[in-house]
Amino acid sequence: MPRFMGFVRMEEGIGTPPQALFDAMDVHIGERAAAGVFLDGGGLYGTEDAVNFVVSQGEITQHDGPYAESKEVIGGWSIMQYDTLEEAVADQRKFAELHAEHWPEVTVISTLRQISNGPDAPGD
Numbered sequence: 001m002p003r004f005m006g007f008v009r010m011e012e013g014i015g016t017p018p019q020a021l022f023d024a025m026d027v028h029i030g031e032r033a034a035a036g037v038f039l040d041g042g043g044l045y046g047t048e049d050a051v052n053f054v055v056s057q058g059e060i061t062q063h064d065g066p067y068a069e070s071k072e073v074i075g076g077w078s079i080m081q082y083d084t085l086e087e088a089v090a091d092q093r094k095f096a097e098l099h100a101e102h103w104p105e106v107t108v109i110s111t112l113r114q115i116s117n118g119p120d121a122p123g124d
Helices: 019-034 085-102
Strands: 003-011 038-043 051-056 059-064 072-081 108-114
Touching (some): 003 085, 019 038, 019 085, 085 108
Antiparallel strands (some): 003 072, 003 108, 051 059
16 A cells, blocks of 8 residues: 655744644544554654754765754654555645645645655555
8 A cells, every 4th residue: 555755844933833723633633543544643843953964975964953044844744555646645635725724824835745665666
């Protein structure tokens, strides 16, 4: 069964989402977990404590947050599995709709990517 990773990207420092969004997400995720679709996920703290390791030309450098140049950051993630890509896309749209309904004043980018099973194309 194909697995997918969902990301939520948003501007950093925009504040805490409203309780209505948390409540709607609890229902949404609970239903998907019960159906065996939602495998794992969660929200992420801001970049103030983030650590990046940059590999360039065989050298590794460490960069500690916060990152002033960041305009948007990944605020949350999930791992899900669906029978088809179409089901995954439709469900990710429902997830985005929750944000539009309960936090309309914020720009959120909800991204869905299929998880590769190895060196071949996704789904192989």
